[in-house]
Amino acid sequence: MKVKVFHIRLTKENLQSDQDNLNSFLDSVTVKKTATELINGQPNFWSILVFYDDQKTERQVKNSDKISITDENELTDEEKRIFATLKQWRQDKATQLNIPSFMVCHNTELMTIAKVKPQTLDELSNIKGFGGQKIAKFGDDIIAVLNSI
Structure with a gap:
């Protein structure tokens, strides 16, 4: 280590x-x-x-089939607006939890959410970075934010 x-x-x-x-x-x-x-x-x-x-590890290599967007230029104008809304949610959540925003979600995760627009927790689990713990902590909030847009 x-x-x-x-x-x-x-x-x-x-x-x-x-x-x-x-x-x-x-x-x-x-x-x-x-x-x-x-x-x-x-x-x-x-x-x-x-x-x-x-x-x-082998488990993480297996997860490589998950979806990930790494460049903001891949987003449409509407998706960039969703990305900005998700960033604001992340900042609010980080402030509430008294942790840095990157510990809630990485930008690549938020960009991917903006692109994919998952409607269920199961669909959210297809995004790179979202395993059981992160979905349990933030999944319902993320789906609610997407539904409110």
Whole structure:
């Protein structure tokens, strides 16, 4: 098992690039455990400690048939509007839970939801990043957001 530390700076200039960097890393490894801490400094940032293994396990390779959209340019104007609504929901949920927004859902997951527009929890499970735990925590909220649009 290996360890890597990430800092997610809470500034407009750095937040998205730091999150994208973390998301890219998380997509390439098998995460074993994480620890987070909000650090008050200049600027404030989340320090994230990731314990991981280099190679994906067989279970994760099997999940590679799940749907994933990784580029916002693949979205239509309507899907971009849905994506923006989902990002606002994610921010509100993260604030409510007092966690960073990327810990609720990654941008790639939200883009894929905007593209696929799942109507059931079963359809949501076809999206990369949505397993039993995430669906149990956020699935009903996501379906409700989609139905309200």
